[in-house]
Amino acid sequence: MKLPLSDRLLACCGFIRPGDRVADIGCDHGYLGIHLLKTGIARSVIAADVNEGPLQSAMRNAVKFGVRDKMRFYLSDGVRNIPHDFDVMVCAGMGADTIMSILSAAPWLRDSRYRIILQCQSKRPELRQWLYDAGFRINRETLAKDGKFVYSIMELVCDPGHAITPTETYITPQLLEDNHPLLPEYYERVLHGVRLTVDGMKRSGNDQLSIYEMILSDLEKLKEQIYVNRS
Ligand SMILES: C[S@@+](CC[C@H](N)C(=O)[O-])C[C@H]1O[C@@H](n2cnc3c(N)ncnc32)[C@H](O)[C@@H]1O
Numbered sequence: 001m002k003l004p005l006s007d008r009l010l011a012c013c014g015f016i017r018p019g020d021r022v023a024d025i026g027c028d029h030g031y032l033g034i035h036l037l038k039t040g041i042a043r044s045v046i047a048a049d050v051n052e053g054p055l056q057s058a059m060r061n062a063v064k065f066g067v068r069d070k071m072r073f074y075l076s077d078g079v080r081n082i083p084h085d086f087d088v089m090v091c092a093g094m095g096a097d098t099i100m101s102i103l104s105a106a107p108w109l110r111d112s113r114y115r116i117i118l119q120c121q122s123k124r125p126e127l128r129q130w131l132y133d134a135g136f137r138i139n140r141e142t143l144a145k146d147g148k149f150v151y152s153i154m155e156l157v158c159d160p161g162h163a164i165t166p167t168e169t170y171i172t173p174q175l176l177e178d179n180h181p182l183l184p185e186y187y188e189r190v191l192h193g194v195r196l197t198v199d200g201m202k203r204s205g206n207d208q209l210s211i212y213e214m215i216l217s218d219l220e221k222l223k224e225q226i227y228v229n230r231s
Contacts, residue, residue, distance in 0.1 A: 003065065005035050008119060008151045011144035012092050015117045015155045019043050023086040025079060025102065026050070026094050030058025030071070037067040046086055048076040078102030079109065088115040092153075096123035100130050109158075110135055116156040124152060125169035135160035141174040143182040150186045166211060167218035170194065176225065187226050191219055 005013075009032045016022060016036055023046040024033045033045035047062070049055040055075055062068040074082045079089070079102060089109070091099050099120055103109060109116065116136070120127050128138065137159040144151050152175065164172070170190050175183065194216045201209040 001065065003031055003035055003038065005031050006144075006146045008144045008146045008153070009035070009092060011142055011151070011153045012090055012117050012119055013041065014142070015115070015140070015153070016041050016088060016090075020088050021086040022046070023048065023079070023082060023089045025076075025082075025089055025091045026098075027058045028054040028093070030061045032090060032092065033058075033071055034061055034065045034067050037070045038065060043070075044086075045071045046074065046082050047071055048074040048079070048082050050075070050077045077105075079106045084108065087113070088117060090117040090119075092117070092119040093121060094119075095121050096127040096130075099127060103131075103134065103136075112158050114158065115139075117153065118156065119151055119153045121151075125166075128154075128164055128169040128172065129166075131156060132162060132164040137162045138164075138172055138174045140178065141172050142178045143175070143180040143186050145182055145185075150182050150189065152186065167215050170215060170219060171222060176222070181230075184226055184230065187219075187222070191216075194219060 012032060013036055018041055020042050021044045022033060022036055022042045025048050027033060027047035027049050030047050033047050036042035037045055047058045049058065052075060055073055059073055062071045076082050091102060099118055135158055136156040139155045139157050141152055141154040144153060171187060194212065198212045198216050201212055
């Protein structure tokens, strides 16, 4: 039986190290944890969801795919009700506000012993800024495509004292370093979004306009670097 794992979730799995104890927060169907156990990458998986229905579905799938004995299940808002014995937490398919509220409610996660993998569905620049202000640093960031959407997936560590510039909250140095084949497509989408923001601000006379014009100008300067050596 084949697990229906999306490229987006596969990319999240790419950050898991052999032997990791994983906490999948907002596990829904549980496929991420099941894949990590079936492939022998993860040592154990905590699967948590705030809703009973998804959690039940994850439990049924764990039985179906023969990994029930290596998974623990928790009904939990974020990490409130889960044990702390894991190495890496994954939050995928969630919006920025949910991710920020989960991390805000758990100061104990701000510890260099934990790695955090985030795949955020909305307001990524705001989230990246918030993460740096909260003492996290993006260690690596990559991209994945599902359907017509390109998603960014980042690995964070707690490492206070680092900063991120407004432009870097859109295209991070880690994404440039990763240089994924999807980077030009992601970049064009980001650029298009910032252009729309600038146009809207010009029409409404928004006092943040100069900041967004600077971001746009900085992003346009990245074009050559992003397209170099690509056929
Ligand atoms: C869109 S699904 C994503 C499922 C899976 N992680 C993925 O990426 O395919 C979001 C899941 O997060 C759960 N969720 C939303 N807010 C949550 C919270 N505060 N704590 C735990 N789970 C949450 C929802 O119940 C839902 O199952």
